[in-house]
Amino acid sequence: MSKYDDLFDEVTADESLFREKGVLDPLAEPDEIHARxxxxxxxxxxxxxxxxxxxxxxxxxxxxxxxxxxxxxxxxxxxxxxxxxxxxxxxxxxxxxxxxxxxxxxxxxxxxxxxxxxxxxxxxxxxxxxxxxxxxxxxxxxxxxxxxxxxxxxxxxxxxxxxxxxxxxxxxxxxxxxxxxxxxxxxxxxxxxxxxxxxxxxxxxxxxFPPYGPDELAAVLEPRLERAFREGTVPEEVRDYGVAEAARRWGDARKALTLFRQAGETATERGLDQLTRECLETNLEATEREATVSKLLDLPTNHFLVLTAVTGWDQGGEIKQPVTTADVHSILEGETFPEALQLGERAVRGVLTDLETMGLVETWIDSRGREGRVKQIETTFEPQWVRDNRLRYVEESTYLGADTED
Structure with missing residues (x-):
């Protein structure tokens, strides 16, 4: 036997919870469309x-x-x-x-x-x-x-x-x-x-097409979960918890399928004979990050730039949240950003409205006494994720480098 025989033996589960894992592929087309x-x-x-x-x-x-x-x-x-x-x-x-x-x-x-x-x-x-x-x-x-x-x-x-x-x-x-x-x-x-x-x-x-609610997401997921997992390995209460969390956080069927697949892999790696709530919770944060980063990379350039400013990023300084619209505009006018990418205050306000509609930022009005009322802005997710993916955005975004005919 070679080292690869041992390697493959080690990574092959003796008792997998899955019967047909491919059913949980987010890109797989289901036989029936539910809840639409x-x-x-x-x-x-x-x-x-x-x-x-x-x-x-x-x-x-x-x-x-x-x-x-x-x-x-x-x-x-x-x-x-x-x-x-x-x-x-x-x-x-x-x-x-x-x-x-x-x-x-x-x-x-x-x-x-x-x-x-x-x-x-x-x-x-x-x-x-x-x-x-x-x-x-x-x-x-x-x-x-x-x-x-x-x-x-x-x-x-x-x-x-x-x-x-x-x-x-x-x-x-x-x-x-x-x-x-x-x-x-x-x-x-x-x-x-x-x-x-x-x-x-x-x-x-x-x-x-609105986000899926809990009942709609359950209708989409249940037929796939029944095919994907062996009988009796997904308790009803665990399934309902995962569906409810996926609906509350995303309303996205693809992310929900990914969550259950990853949770099933975690349970199998731990040698469990059933999927547990803890397995779902272990993967919720990773799926949340993946969902948010995917949305960030899909943003138009102006929207991503404003998000970098909302995280208070200015020449590598510390993250500062919440920020005001004036703070965002000031950061975008700084030396960090080239003049071609700078936005006026009206444009910044419009982009912030878009970002709030998408659920990426939240705003509220803060009363400062004699200084008046000021709108406060912060991200709805870990702001460090914006910084961690700045270079990836530059490399992968289809909104950059659209200058050449092909």
Missing amino acids: DAQERELASLLAGVHEGYLPPTVTIYGPPGTGKTLSTRRVCREFASRTDAVAVEYVNLKECRTLFSAANEILFELTGEKKGAYEGLDGVFEGIWEALAEYPEWTVLILDEIDHVQHDSNYDPSDFFYRLLRGEGKLKRGVDLSVWLVSNELLEVDLRLDSRVESAMSDEAVF
Whole structure:
């Protein structure tokens, strides 16, 4: 036997609590969608307009991560298309697209399996898109996921991109009936900043996916937990505790699945024959951090910069919380931040409102006697997490480095 035989023997559990751990993979598509009946009905009602000769030019599907937006939208659209010869559905994820040119090219690739060279520009890409869609059925539903990652770059802006997509000459000339479904988090309006001509071309159809409550999250998790764990290894009271905590902290099904998987691994490593509340609590903090860091890395640049200031970061100084709006603005005007990244007070206030809506900061009014009333601001999570992930944000964020066409 080699050392690897011993190594693999050591890490292979004799009595694992799991029967089918892969069921807890957050990216695995379930057989059935639970707790989203109302949203599925809204989506289906919009699609049914085809039978009356109409689909809205755009539909916005929005809500926090892990609330079933993409899964439900893709499933309902594809099931409808499978029953309706006049409708085709295409899905494109734009998260990795760093420019508007690459976003358009990704759409073209989904339609044709080919991409255009940078020398052909956005005009060439859209010409290819319209030529491809002219061969499609009468109606096409184009689902664009992670749409909030679409941003200005050195050559084009989102208004230009969407105007071409919704009102492009090539589309009108060929009589292409296209309905664009935009899947996004709550920052859609903040990030795109579309001009009036594009906003007028976009319909007001929207479907909201709220965070899961305890009962909804239980409906999502219970079928998966029954398949993932061996019978009798997850006591009902422990399951209910984990579901309640996941709903209270996140309302995110993906994070809840991760929590139970990690807790099951902890129980197995400890040689337990059942999942315990302590195993869940051991992993709650790690999952909380993972969920928050994921949200931080997904923020637009201005939002992340304001968070660095909310943590009181200025040339490596100590964390100071709470802070005031004036403190945040003062830090952002300091030598630590280049002039190109500095924000005015009005912009700072707007970003802080967004961050509070996302649950990343909380604010309150502090009365200071003769000095008046001052708004206090602090993060809802461990502020050190912002500092720990500054370099990672620079390296991984799709909101930086969007200057080069690809």
